[in-house]
Amino acid sequence: MSTLRVTAEKLIVLEHPNADALELAQVGLYRAVVAKGAYRTGDYAVYIPEQSVLPEELIEELGLTGKLAGARANRVRAVRLRGELSQGIVCRPAALAGADLEAAAGSGEDFAELLGVVKWQPPVPVSMSGEAVSAPDLLPWVDIENLKRYPDVFEPGEPVVLTEKLHGSCCLLTYTAATGEVQVSSKGIGAQGLALVETERNLYWRTVRAHGIPEVAARLAERLGAERVGIFGEVFGEGVQDLTYGATARAGLPGYAAFDVSAVIDGRLTWLDAAELLDGQLPLVPELWRGPFDRETVLAFAEGKETHSGRGLHLREGVVVRPVTERWSMLLGARAIAKVVSDAYLTRKGGTEYE
Structure with a gap:
């Protein structure tokens, strides 16, 4: 399992081939499905990776209540949305309103603690x-x-x-x-x-x-x-x-x-x-x-x-x-x-x- 870091990233926005109202925001080689028009190529946003566990208030803010994985519906995992693999969440949480995301991306600042995001720990039989x-x-x-x-x-x-x-x-x-x-x-x-x-x-x-x-x-x-x-x-x-x-x-x-x-x-x-x-x-x-x-x-x-x-x-x-x-x-x-x-x-x- 990878280390958990919630960071600001520069996006490349691509067309979703199967949905007029959706697009793909690329971070590295990951792609996350986002609402069309929410971001443009060159914009900065926060990337929350797979295997992150989100606090309830952030889940509610992002409109993801009942849509995440796990018994408590609070874990990020890869899903297919209209045929395209979506890995992680691209967002701009209210807690970071006014933050210089471009500068944060350059410094590699980790927002996990501020946002209350923690790494999922698998159960041990x-x-x-x-x-x-x-x-x-x-x-x-x-x-x-x-x-x-x-x-x-x-x-x-x-x-x-x-x-x-x-x-x-x-x-x-x-x-x-x-x-x-x-x-x-x-x-x-x-x-x-x-x-x-x-x-x-x-x-x-x-x-x-x-x-x-x-x-x-x-x-x-x-x-x-x-x-x-x-x-x-x-x-x-x-x-x-x-x-x-x-x-x-x-x-x-x-x-x-x-x-x-x-x-x-x-x-x-x-x-x-x-x-x-x-x-x-x-x-x-x-x-x-x-x-x-x-x-x-x-x-x-x-x-x-x-x-x-x-x-x-x-x-x-x-x-x-x-x-x-x-x-x-x-x-x-x-x-x-x-x-x-x-x-x-x-x-x-x-x-x-x-x-």
């Missing part, structure tokens, strides 16, 4: 939770930003690799070489600096034991001369999320695919190529393509059927984009990595979004 303990040495996973929000993360023609984004639950494992300690957590629990106490009932611990991930991490730490090694993977199957890839997590061997590796070597955290280090040792997320970065190519690969099962059982969640050579992004203020989520995934019915 019992099988994915449990007793947690402080884990200051746990290597955490990071939020991946959406390429549609930050389309300039990669330079045109920069060598990149696309891997399939699987719909499961992120499993974090940290191995400490000096003590042999293994810490396991989820992304959400790990972000709090906590690890899960091992039990047979916990999905993540069952997965790491079943796939021998601690032993792989130990060998990798010795090979790299690392103080700590983090292996990050997706746990999936029936009983985890609505997309199963033909696996079951209710009994037996849960589905698992590794997608990233980090290591602390000589006191410095480094991100490494999971495919290069783990091939033949652990299941990996599928690599879909590599070549010179091109936005349209990436967007095209985000759509279609999943490939992990080898049978195209259901839709593809999306793709993750990385440079072939790991690097820092000044635009993100973090490592250069981004995702694109498929339109079909965003608008599917009956989907689950557990942490």
